[in-house]
Amino acid sequence: MGTKEIRISGFGGQGVVLSGLILGQAASIYDNGFSALTQSYGPEARGGSCTAEVLISDEPIGYPYVQSPHILIILSQEAYNKYSDGLPADALMVIDPDLVKPNPSQKPAPLSIPATRMARDMGRTVVANIIMLGFLAAVSDVVSAEALKKSVLTSVPKGTEEFNTKAFETGYNYGLEHGSKGKVTHG
Amino acid sequence: MGTKEIRISGFGGQGVVLSGLILGQAASIYDNGFSALTQSYGPEARGGSCTAEVLISDEPIGYPYVQSPHILIILSQEAYNKYSDGLPADALMVIDPDLVKPNPSQKPAPLSIPATRMARDMGRTVVANIIMLGFLAAVSDVVSAEALKKSVLTSVPKGTEEFNTKAFETGYNYGLEHGSKGKVTHG
Numbered sequence: 001m002g003t004k005e006i007r008i009s010g011f012g013g014q015g016v017v018l019s020g021l022i023l024g025q026a027a028s029i030y031d032n033g034f035s036a037l038t039q040s041y042g043p044e045a046r047g048g049s050c051t052a053e054v055l056i057s058d059e060p061i062g063y064p065y066v067q068s069p070h071i072l073i074i075l076s077q078e079a080y081n082k083y084s085d086g087l088p089a090d091a092l093m094v095i096d097p098d099l100v101k102p103n104p105s106q107k108p109a110p111l112s113i114p115a116t117r118m119a120r121d122m123g124r125t126v127v128a129n130i131i132m133l134g135f136l137a138a139v140s141d142v143v144s145a146e147a148l149k150k151s152v153l154t155s156v157p158k159g160t161e162e163f164n165t166k167a168f169e170t171g172y173n174y175g176l177e178h179g180s181k182g183k184v185t186h187g
Numbered sequence: 188m189g190t191k192e193i194r195i196s197g198f199g200g201q202g203v204v205l206s207g208l209i210l211g212q213a214a215s216i217y218d219n220g221f222s223a224l225t226q227s228y229g230p231e232a233r234g235g236s237c238t239a240e241v242l243i244s245d246e247p248i249g250y251p252y253v254q255s256p257h258i259l260i261i262l263s264q265e266a267y268n269k270y271s272d273g274l275p276a277d278a279l280m281v282i283d284p285d286l287v288k289p290n291p292s293q294k295p296a297p298l299s300i301p302a303t304r305m306a307r308d309m310g311r312t313v314v315a316n317i318i319m320l321g322f323l324a325a326v327s328d329v330v331s332a333e334a335l336k337k338s339v340l341t342s343v344p345k346g347t348e349e350f351n352t353k354a355f356e357t358g359y360n361y362g363l364e365h366g367s368k369g370k371v372t373h374g
Contacts, residue, residue, distance in 0.1 A: 012216075018342075021208050021224075029199075029228045036251045037208075037224045041216045064223045064251035126345065155205075157344040158313065 002057065004142050005066040009051040009083060010075025010099070012041065015129030019073070020052030022133060022151045023143060027056040029154075030147030036064035049078055056142065071142055073132060074100055074110070092140055094132070111139055111179050118170060122163075130156070130164050131171035138175025145172065189244065191329050192253040196238040196270060197262025197286070199228065202316030206260070207239030209320060209338045210330060214243040216341075217334030223251035236265055243329065258329055260319060261287055261297070279327055281319070298326055298366045305357060309350075317343070317351050318358035325362025332359065 006023060008016050017039050024035030034057050042049030053066045072093040074080045080100045087093065093110035095102060098117055102110050113135045119128035130152055137145035149168055156164045193210060195203050204226050211222030221244050229236030240253045259280040261267045267287045274280065280297035282289060285304055289297050300322045306315035317339055324332035336355055343351045 012341075017208065017212060021204065024224075025204060025226060028226050035226060037211075037226075038248070038251075039212060039215050039222060039224075061225070061251060064225075064248060154199075157347070160344070 003061065004056045004071070005069045006054040006056070006071040006073070006142065007051065007066045007069045007083060008054070008073040008075070009049070009079035010073075011078075012048055012050045014050070014075050015126070016050045016075065017052045018155065019129045019133060020054045022155050023136075023148070024054045024056065025155065026143040026147040026151035030150050031143055033058050034060050036061045038064050049076070051079070071136070071140060073136065077101065094136060094139070096128075096132070111135075113171065113174055113178070115171065118174070119167065122167060122170070124163070127164060127167035130167040131174075134168035134171025134173075135175040135179065136171075137168075138172045139179035190248065191243045191258070192256045193241040193243070193258040193260070193329065194238065194253045194256045194270060195241070195260040195262070196236070196266035197260075198265075199235055199237045201237070201262050202313070203237045203262065204239045205342065206316045206320060207241045209342050210323075210335070211241045211243065212342065213330040213334040213338035217337050218330055220245050221247050223248040225251050236263070238266070258323070258327060260323065262319075264288065281323060281326070283315075283319070298322075300358065300361055300365070302358065305361070306354065309354060309357070311350070314351060314354035317354040318361075321355035321358025321360075322362040322366065323358075324355075325359045326366035 008019050010016050020037045024037045027033040028035045036055045038053045040051050055061045055064060068088050069091050072083060074095045077100055095110045095112050096115050097112040098114050115128040115131040118131050119125045133148055137148045152164055152168050153161050195206050197203050207224045211224045214220040215222045223242045225240045227238050242248045242251060255275050256278050259270055261280060261282045264287055282297045282299045283302050284299040285301050302315040302318040305318050306312045320335055324335045339351055339355050340348050
């Protein structure tokens with residue numbers, strides 16, 4: 001399959017790095033691949049910018065940074081402004097439309113899911129990243145939905161598995177309804 | 188400072204990968220460095236072997252795997268058998284002596300902390316990895332204790348900060364008593 005490159009970018013406290021960890025773990029533990037995760041932060045630790053880059057491959061990874069992203073999860077306007085230019089034609093961008101206003105002329109148009117608002121409606125904004133991962137599982141083949149769900153369950157605190165499963169499935173079902181696997185639709 | 192290479196190895200469910208994430212995050216978010224994390228698993232997802240490799244540097248990391256480890260945290264006999272040979276003379280190995288019986292002739296002799304038993308005594312075995320990180324903060328300069336503690340607090344579930352702080356400090360104090368910073372003593 002070669003190497004899949006995923007960038008997740010937003011601000012501190014959104015679970016950006018944990019999302020990257022869950023994605024990489026899904027690939028390496030359950031899909032028998034390799035993964036590398038790098039993280040970088042802007043000047044302010046909390047509330048500042050935060051980016052995680054995940055590479056997933058069926059062989060050991062030589063260079064651990066995104067060079068040509070296959071998937072971008074963009075969770076702040078600042079991240080959008082920084083990373084939306086010059087994307088490969090087949091790149092899949094997913095945004096939270098309450099946090100990011102994309103350029104209407106952007107090609108390919110991003111997919112969108114209001115994960116933060118959906119998490120708030122569920123009573124716990126902290127699961128927004130899990131909703132987002134469920135969505136990604138529905139609209140992308142980068143890791144299997146089964147592996148991603150298992151990786152979520154081994155990464156969240158004990159006692160919260162049921163709630164996080166519900167969050168994952170909420171995002172997954174939203175993706176089945178509003179996205180289309182392997183295709184890019186309007187955000 | 189060049190690149191510091193850390194390997195954490197044990198089995199699934201010990202928090203190996205989360206420990207790596209916390210270490211890398213400590214370096215990149217609070218000590219203004221770069222970090223890369225890779226993870227690999229043995230054949231069985233839970234209960235099988237699990238290794239995380241963390242590289243910490245003051246510049247972007249080109250190759251994300253451990254080549255010559257500075258620090259090893261070894262949490263199973265299998266991991267010990269696999270990784271104890273041919274270590275650099277200045278490598279620091281930390282073991283849990285209830286899980287690992289080191290070769291008495293090994294040089295440098297490992298440091299040891301019964302983190303799993305200490306966590307059980309605290310009532311929650313899940314904090315063994317946090318105790319271990321506290322210990323590491325006391326016996327090594329690879330990241331600052333302050334950064335590591337902050338990284339722990341941003342990585343554990345909300346509501347458990349106090350308990351995890353106590354776990355971290357338990358390990359840290361044990362390290363001050365039984366280890367010696369930058370030196371290797373008998374395990």
